[in-house]
Amino acid sequence: MPSPTRLFALAALLVSATALVPPGHQGLPNQASTPDNTPAPTPDNAVIADTAGQVNQKSSAPIDAPPNADVAATTVTAVDGTVTDANTTIAAVSAGNSTRRRAVDVGRFGKRQSGFEQVFAGLPAGQHDASIEGTAYLTYTVVNNATYNVDACLAWAATIPNCVFVNLYYEFNNELLDFVFSEKSNLKCAAYGDIHSAAEKTNFGGQASYSQVGNATVPLTYITQSSGFATKNLVDPDTPEGYELVFGPTGGANNAPGYMGFAFIDKYDVDACAQLCNGRGVDPVGGSCQYFNIWRAVVSGVPTAYTCSMYYLVADESTAVNYGQGDLVVTLSRGYARRSLAIDGGFEGYTACGDFCFTVSDATWTGTSPAGGDDDATIFFFPPYARTGHGSALLGAAFGDDAHAGTLTPAAPIATVAGRQYVVQFFADSSFSGATIEATAGVEVHWNGKKVGGVTGFQTYGLVQAVVVGTGSDKLSFVGGAAPAWVFLDDVSIFAL
């Protein structure tokens, strides 16, 4: 015997939704929710190549800075085709809360390089030479100049994380080297995070460093015996926290859908790229950045820029087919996917049929109904209900025979890092029964039983986000729906911020 509330709900159903066939009976969604068939954007490679021609990421050891300075944090030199101000930090570009540099990234000495070999020699001692002006300059030191001290330079280079190239040269008429700095040496050893060639010896000095004395001509700086030593390859980067390597290194950049934009950074720094992806605002259609492609632009044989392209769809090597254009060659291309803590967030693991079926629980998700409710949270195999693929979840009685809110929760708790911020992201569609009936539809996001976000009202698949803090083992739940104001969910992700 149905309870009075249930009878009332049934009566309400009959009045308001006589023509509706519920999802449990394979009803078709309201026709108003026509799918958005706009193709997902792909990279504008011409803009990237054009921007590579505008930025200048090349530098030498400065004449006025002391030796042994800390390696500066990676900076952003361009965003989406616009060259940024000098010294623009990653944090300044990140919109979200991902501005903390993870402790593991700082001063990482795990990847010491040895095996530097000479890649070019300096000119004979008496002749003016030039030092390297190249990308990914890190820092410099001076070594004892009693001899042309290659060994001391290379020994020092091995202590600089990510150093793969040094340029060793004498710099004359530098007042600070000659009189101020304690080392009293003019033999400079400059470290780089990328490998440079003699073609990049373009800094001939010519700067005034000595003080003016009376009307004497100030002697200008000049350089001699500028040689270069390099390792075979760049340092293999550690995979950034919260990501996994999808492919690379290859000579092809992604030309994949779901492109959100790009930034140039001043070093090949996968952690910086991950931070930019984490901090990139959401795309209204696709949601958060879920993938980045980092690659080096080599223009006419010279390393020129480090590109970080961001995507809301995960790409792979099959679309890494942009090898460059004109003088620009793509090198060291790697793809990294952001790791979601939500298991089977797309509900694609439920494959009990090949056409139409549903269940209250599968291996990764559990649906529950309150007392007196039936099938108030279910998992469907039926492509027309899904945002992507064939699976989705439904909140609200599948057969429409009660108006209770259902609860959907992962079968296993979410393994988080205590104290760490995460963003729960999913797509909700409350359009099945049309705008009038669905006006009251809603879904709440609960984190350990506490409401942390949600959405109400009629909508076709749209992004919903909630920022949460991990405790180590956390319970996520989606609570909502009230047939016939059903709510579908799809593409649930939980990303570290």
Ligand SMILES: *[C@@H]1O[C@H](CO)[C@@H](O)[C@H](O)[C@H]1NC(C)=O
């Ligand atoms: C950028 O940083 C360098 C080194 O910290 C500093 O010498 C320079 O003045 C800065 N440039 C600008 C425009 O702030």
Ligand SMILES: *[C@@H]1O[C@H](CO)[C@@H](O)[C@H](O)[C@H]1NC(C)=O
């Ligand atoms: C950033 O963090 C603050 C405080 O924790 C929060 O109020 C805000 O919503 C967060 N912003 C984003 C974009 O996550």
Ligand SMILES: *[C@@H]1O[C@H](CO)[C@@H](O)[C@H](O)[C@H]1NC(C)=O
């Ligand atoms: C070594 O460096 C010092 C300081 O710059 C300079 O005065 C001296 O002449 C240099 N010696 C040689 C041999 O180049």
Ligand SMILES: *[C@@H]1O[C@H](CO)[C@@H](O)[C@H](O)[C@H]1NC(C)=O
């Ligand atoms: C400086 O210039 C004056 C005249 O212009 C000249 O008489 C004098 O010898 C010069 N001094 C030096 C050190 O060259």
